[in-house]
Amino acid sequence: MRWKPQAPGDKPPGEGPGTTVKVAGPIIPEETTIPEDQRVYVVKDGKFEVRRAPDVEKFGYYIVDLSDDSVPFIFSQTEAAPNRYSSTFLDLANDRTDERGEPLPEGRHNYVELFGIPPSLSVLTRRFHEDEKRECYGKLNVEFFRKTRLSVTYAGRRSVKDEIDEVQAELNRAKKKTGKDIAALAKTNEYALLVKKYNNVSGKMSMVTEVQKRLQCEGLLEHYTPGVITPTTVKAIRDFEHKHMIFGYGILTGDTRAGFGRTALQNNFATLRRVLEARVTWSLGIIEDGSVNGLKTLSDTWKDKDGKEHKVRNLVDEYTDLLLKEMGVDTAEKAREFFLKIQPDHFRSLRVAFAGPPLPEYYRSDMDFSVVIDRGDVYYDAPVDAAGNSRFQPVSRRPSNTLYLNYNDQKIPLARYGTTIGGWRREFKDGREYLAYKGSDTGPHVWKDIYAAPVWIPPASTPPSSLIKSEKVDGKWITRVNTEEVGPSYASAYGLVAALHIRNRSEDGKGLWQDNGIRSHGSVDYMSIQRSFSHGCHRLHNHLAIRLFSFVLHHRDHERAGQTRLRYNRKFTVGSREWALNLDTRGYQFSLTRPIPVMVEPGRILGKLQEPYKGMLPVAGQVYEPDDPNLIEKPADAAAEPADAEDRAGPVSSEPEDMPDLPPPPKPRK
Known part of the structure; x- marks a missing residue:
């Protein structure tokens, strides 16, 4: 089935002649005369007026789907081509089931916004109502986190309480020996450092205790x-x-510490804004988010058909802020008042419309895109020495993915996201682990096929132990096949969406496509995107990958191939137990009628090696045969081994890897 994107209307959105909107009360009015599928609420200054969708569309209002059944374009479907993951996406967003389809126990929630699936507004409404009843919030010391600069990293999970007990004992001995109190000891040369250490550890103790009180109050x-x-x-x-979309490792520092310095209402309001932002991008098909503005390496201006110069607008913030204002929820207190007056059922089928400035003139039904992936600073040198000690490899330029629009002989940057490139990774071969350089191909490629809820087929080099997982169910530990790793799943190696990087190897222009296993794809391993490496693929945060490829499909002619079929059965052994992995799909496929050019730039090569090392290196602590053929470096002109299309993704790890950390990059957009 072919789908043609719709161009925005010529009339600028707004109130035309004779279309004065009569506003109603502050609560969403009940309406039974207009069929649900035609019902739209025009929002203005915090008031809702019900209208028929055709009437609203006629005058160019922007319509945003706020219903519980709203999905991004990549999870849309037709009767002829149902999208299997669409219902899973909705079940997760609405806290109905977990990803395996099991009903959630009472009081449990799916906190998967950080993984690309924001909560529905029904779920958020219940959150506002539940938090209003929690008296414990009034007993928390939120101000502590706003003032402190302490961090608790609990290396080795050592108890802060144990640490303070030790310092307290040492301090008591000093008090007994000198007869001085803490204030007096702090003024002595001998004990000033001890008192400072005591104050520091006491502050950490207070921090951990306040965190635990907050977590208990919040039901976590x-x-x-x-x-x-x-x-x-x-x-x-x-x-x-995960609940509040904070990028972190679960340690009390940075953004995580700041999250505890916000009240429940402030965090809920931030969630509301993110949810509305997602719905605005899904419904309006926009992507410009300010990520290309103010960068020395990009020109963020363009000229219209009359030659007038414009700055690339931040449409995402612009329209989200406008929707918040027109709904009357543009402050935390207004949002609280709004949600406490309504019930979750109001959002079952809610669509709203608002008037706003027109989209830029370059918006068309079929837009001419191109992509540039900059590999940034690249090291081919191994990140560790023979003893396994990390080598210092500083970088100042991280990899990036920039979407351009080619319009009137201009190359206009629309959005720029952080991404990953390949690097040194662990690889399983012949029963042993090695270090191997898994590079990212440079040069011209195209995006032709886009897969929603893609499946990763583990290559032969995947350690079998990574294909199973242990978890606690009803108080008992069980071991099972790690289906989340494989997908379809937000936690799969390919995340929620993937675009294949392919090359045209044809010499006659007819199209001879070669897949070398590289993809641009979403990832649940969100911290790796900021500071680590992939097996060659270009990872994106799941929510941004959804936004990017939904936008592309909104504005690019494509074929909806639908749910692909696959017959894959693999048996493997871990320990003495045999396991089976069975897959029946690669995901839901869209094929672009005109592929999008993707240029992967080589970046800046740093270090001693100027070309990738062809071969494997030993992992410190592993035992190898003296004549291990895998540890022999291949000649520089050796032919590359055939690419395993699935090997580039690699297994997912949500924990920091034992590879050297890189300096933290700019914070990802939320």
């Missing part, structure tokens, strides 16, 4: 011992990060 932590950081507390901190 049941039981705890003040100051004792257990795996349960760490999981609760990570759940807090």
Whole structure:
């Protein structure tokens, strides 16, 4: 089935002659005379007026789907081509089931916004209502986190309480020996440092205890011992990060610490803005988010058909802010008042419309895109020495993915996202682990096929142990096949969407496509995108990958191939137990009628090696045969091994890897 994108109307959105909107009360009015599928609420100055969709569309209003059944374009479907993951996406967004289809126990929630699936407004409404009833919020010391600069990294999971007990004992000995109190000891040369250490550890103890109180109040932590950081507390901190879309490792520093310095209302309001931002981008098919503005390496201006120069607008913020204002929820207090007056059922089928400035004139039904992926600073040297010690490899330029629009002989940057390139990774071969350089191909490619909810087929080099996982279910530990790793899943190696990088190897122009295994794809391993490497693919944060490829499909003619078919059965052994992995699809396929050119630039090569090392290196601590053929470097002119199309993704890890960390980059857009 072919789908033609629709161009925006010629009339600028707004109130035309004779279309004065009569506003109603502050609560969404009930309406039964207009069929649900035609019902739209025009929002203006915090008031809602019901209208028929055709009437609203006629006058150029922007319509945003706020219903519980709203999905981004990549998860749209037709009767002839149903999208299998669409229902899973909605079940997760609405807290109905987990990703495996199991109903959520009472009081449990899917905190998967950080993984690309924002909560529905029904779920957010319940969150506002539930938090209003929690009296414990009034007993929390939120101000502590706004003032402190302390960090608790709990290396080795050592208890802060144990640390303070040790310092307290040492301080008591000093007090007994000198007869002085803490204030007096702080003024002595001998004990000033000890008092400073005591104050520091006391502050950490207070921080951990306040965090635990907050987590318990928020329903994320049941039981705890003040100051004792257990795996349960760490999981609760990570759940807090996931709930509030905080990029972190589950340690009390940086953005995570700042998150505890916001009230529940402030965090809920931030979630509301992100949810509305997602719905605006899905419904209006826009992508310009300010990520190309103010960069020395990009020109963020363009000229219209009359030669007038314009700055690339931040359409995402512009229209999201306008929708917040017109709905009357543009402050935390207004949002609280709004949500406490309504019930979750109001959002079951809600669509709203608002008047706003017209889109830039370059918006068309079929837009001419191109992509540039800059590999940034690249090291071919191994990141560790023979003893396994990390080598210092500083970078100042991280990889990036920039979407351009070719319009009137101009190359206009629309959005720029952080991404990854290949690097040194662990590889399993012949029963042993090695280090191998898994590079990203440079030069011209195209995006031709886009897969929603793609499936990653583990290559032979995948360690079998990574294909199973253990988890606690109903108080018991079970081991099963790691289906989330493979997909379809937000946690799969390809995330929620992937575009294949292919080359045209034809000499006669007829199209001879070669797939070397590189993809641009979403990823649940969100911290790796900021500071680590892939197996060659270009990872994106799941929510941005959804936005990018939904935008492309909104504005590019394509074929909807639908759910692909696959027969894949693999048996493997871990320990003494045999396992089976069965797959029946590669994902839901869209094929662009005109492929999008993608240029992968080589970046800046740093270090001693100027070309990738062809071969493998030993992993420190592993035992190898003296004549291990895998440890022999290949000649520089050796032919490359055939690419395994799935090998480029590699298994996902949400924990920091044992590779050297890179300096932190700019924060990702949320």
